[in-house]
Amino acid sequence: MRTTYFPKKGQLKRDWYVIDLDGMTLGRAASAIAIVLNGKHKPDYIPYDDNGDFVIAVNASKVKVTGTKSLKKMYYSSSGYPGGLKEATFTEMMKKDPRKVIELAVKNMLPQNKLGSHLIKKLKVYRGAEHRHSAQKPAPFPEYVFKGPRAKGTINK
Numbered sequence: 001m002r003t004t005y006f007p008k009k010g011q012l013k014r015d016w017y018v019i020d021l022d023g024m025t026l027g028r029a030a031s032a033i034a035i036v037l038n039g040k041h042k043p044d045y046i047p048y049d050d051n052g053d054f055v056i057a058v059n060a061s062k063v064k065v066t067g068t069k070s071l072k073k074m075y076y077s078s079s080g081y082p083g084g085l086k087e088a089t090f091t092e093m094m095k096k097d098p099r100k101v102i103e104l105a106v107k108n109m110l111p112q113n114k115l116g117s118h119l120i121k122k123l124k125v126y127r128g129a130e131h132r133h134s135a136q137k138p139a140p141f142p143e144y145v146f147k148g149p150r151a152k153g154t155i156n157k
Contacts, residue, residue: 007044007051015053016133019141021102022059025066030105032145033057037119038110041145050118055141056133057125061098065090075104099125 017036021029039045039052065073073090093101102125110116124133131138 005044006046012051016056016136016138017053017141018056018058018131018133018138020059020129021057022062024063026063026101026105027065028146029057029063030102030109032141033102033106033123034109035145036142037106037122041142048115050115052119052122054122054124054136054138056131056138057102057123058129058131059127060102060125061094061127063098063102075101098127 019029019033033055035041036055037052039050042051044051070090075088075090075093076085077087078085088096090101103120103123106123107116107120110119124131
């Protein structure tokens, strides 16, 4: 009888990947980042455990959206008090803090539970091209995460 292999905490190898968001579409980039954070690109993926990798996203200010989403896409936040609803368009959010746009897009593609809260902490987003994680020796983002015929040309140029 064969048993299913489950990696122990000490056996997990976490890699660091860097992805350049310059000219990439927000949703496609966010879904690929969520796959790597969740560990779905690894053969030893477990849905209820964290065995994903770290992701460094650079050039967050150069991400784009298609169509009229830059004017129609709204972001909402509430203080919880009556009249405390704040709303901002995609363009306003990009001017204010483009890192928040990427983090929100990826966070909404992760599990909506404690595991998702733990996974989002492995995402490091930077506005420009420089990052401070060179000591971790990040590798280029894996191209095989972008699947399908519509994904051509979406990875680092």
